Structures are given as structure tokens and as C-alpha cells.
Amino acid sequence: MKTSSESRAAHEMLVNAFDRDHDDEGGEHSGRWLLSYADLITTMMVLFLALYAMQLAKHREQAIRTQSLAAAPASVARAPAARPRAAESALLASLDPLRERGEITIVPAAHGLEIGINAKLLFNAGDATLLPDSFGVLSRVARVLAQVPDGNILVEGHTDSTPISNARYASNWELSSARAGAVVRYLVERGVEPHRLAAIGRADNFPLVAGTDPASRALNRRVTIVVQY
Structure with missing residues (x-):
């Protein structure tokens, strides 16, 4: 152990x-x-x-x-501003006869010009079919626009504030859009490139003048062509 x-x-x-x-x-x-x-x-x-x-x-x-x-050279920086001024001058020179006769108006717009045409010259009341008397003015405008190489072209239809409701047009929206579309089709038929165009219905939302008297309503019924550079 x-x-x-x-x-x-x-x-x-x-x-x-x-x-x-x-x-x-x-x-x-x-x-x-x-x-x-x-x-x-x-x-x-x-x-x-x-x-x-x-x-x-x-x-x-x-x-x-x-x-x-x-x-960057200063000339390059100034190029975008110089091009619109040249195009604006060409438009003014070509359309000046129509403006002098009171058939159109031309005012500056954002990045371009706005061409105004009174609807009384283009259409009957409550209708969107072009009148034969309008063909001369629209043809001249179309020739000038076709020569401008590029830029969007906005065709805007304007109505007065009087409501409309009939079998063809339920409201001023439909009427103003149809009128803009009719002018666009005419410009395309006269050589203006379709991809540059747009038809816009404005109804009575952008009145040219204030008032509901007959003279004011007549001025507010119009088609404007906004040419953008």
C-alpha cells in the first residue's frame, strides 16, 4: 500500500x-x-x-x-443667343406684311416667338373647320415655319369663357383642342415637319384680355403658334 x-x-x-x-x-x-x-x-x-x-x-x-x-472661347458662349435672334429677325421680316394688315400678331415668348391669329379669321362660332378665308394667312405662316430648320412648334387653341355644349363638342376643352388640331393638319399639309408640331387645347384658361363683353371675348378666341428655338 x-x-x-x-x-x-x-x-x-x-x-x-x-x-x-x-x-x-x-x-x-x-x-x-x-x-x-x-x-x-x-x-x-x-x-x-x-x-x-x-x-x-x-x-x-x-x-x-x-x-x-x-x-471656353467667348464666341462659343455667345452662339446660343445669336441663333435665336437671327431666326427671330427672319420670321419678323417674312410675316411683317400679315402683321401690318392686322391678320396676325407677333410677340416674344419663352425661347422664341408667339404668332397669334384671331379665331374669327379661322373658324365659325362653335366650329373647328377652317374657313377658306384663312388659307392665305396659314399658307404664308406655313412657308415661313417650314424654312426654320428646327425647334418645336406648339399650336394652342383658345376659346372665350362662354360655355359650349353641343353634339360635337362637350366643352371648350374639346373645341379648343379640335381647332388646334385643324391648324396643325394644315401646317403639315403645307410642308412643316410633323415631329416638330404639337396641338394643345387651352379652353378659356389663358385669356388675352379681361372682360366678358363681346369685344373681349372676340380677342380671347384665338389660335397661337409658339415657335421655340
Whole structure:
């Protein structure tokens, strides 16, 4: 049998062995978190460097673009304004006889000109069929518009504030749209490119003058041709 001293010695050897294993294991685990932390710091550093490089590239591109615009010749900057003035002069010269006779009006519009034609010259009351007397004016306008190389042409029908409701037109919306469409068809037949044209019904929402007397209503019944450059 083992003596008590031998038993105590064996017990101490087991305890020491367990402690060594535990210390080794604990030391191994304590080193792992340092590796993970170092990886995280490295990843964040790479991310911040990449963001900084992208920001520098963006600022450089904006600086180059600003310098290019500043260095553009003055003639290039003035070109867009010169072209509309030339086209406007041509229109005014070609249509001036019609304006002098009071058959049309010409006023400046946003990015172009607005040609106004009184509806009395174009249509009978409550109708959207072009009158033969309007063909001379519309043909002259169509020839001028066909010579303008590009730009949108918006044909807008306007009525007075008197409500309308008959078998053909339920309201002034339908009447004004039909009148604009009739003028558009005529312009296309006279050589104006269809893709440049648009027919718009305005009803009585944009009166030329205020008032409900016969003279005011007559002025508000009109078709306008907005030529955009």
C-alpha cells in the first residue's frame, strides 16, 4: 500500500499538471483576440484610405471641368443667343406684311416667338373647320415655319369663357383642342415637319384680355403658334 506521503506527492503532481494545461490553454486563447483586433484595424485603415483616394479623384475631376468651362472661347458662349435672334429677325421680316394688315400678331415668348391669329379669321362660332378665308394667312405662316430648320412648334387653341355644349363638342376643352388640331393638319399639309408640331387645347384658361363683353371675348378666341428655338 502507498504511504500518505506518496499519496500527497501524487496528488500534487496531478494538480500541477492540470494547472500547466490550463495556463497553456488560457494563454493561447488570450492571444487570439489580439490577432482579430489587428485584422479589424488593418481593414478599417484600408477602407479609409480608399475613401480618401476617391474623394481626391472627385475633387480633381471637378477642378478640371471648371477649368475647361472657364477656358471656353467667348464666341462659343455667345452662339446660343445669336441663333435665336437671327431666326427671330427672319420670321419678323417674312410675316411683317400679315402683321401690318392686322391678320396676325407677333410677340416674344419663352425661347422664341408667339404668332397669334384671331379665331374669327379661322373658324365659325362653335366650329373647328377652317374657313377658306384663312388659307392665305396659314399658307404664308406655313412657308415661313417650314424654312426654320428646327425647334418645336406648339399650336394652342383658345376659346372665350362662354360655355359650349353641343353634339360635337362637350366643352371648350374639346373645341379648343379640335381647332388646334385643324391648324396643325394644315401646317403639315403645307410642308412643316410633323415631329416638330404639337396641338394643345387651352379652353378659356389663358385669356388675352379681361372682360366678358363681346369685344373681349372676340380677342380671347384665338389660335397661337409658339415657335421655340
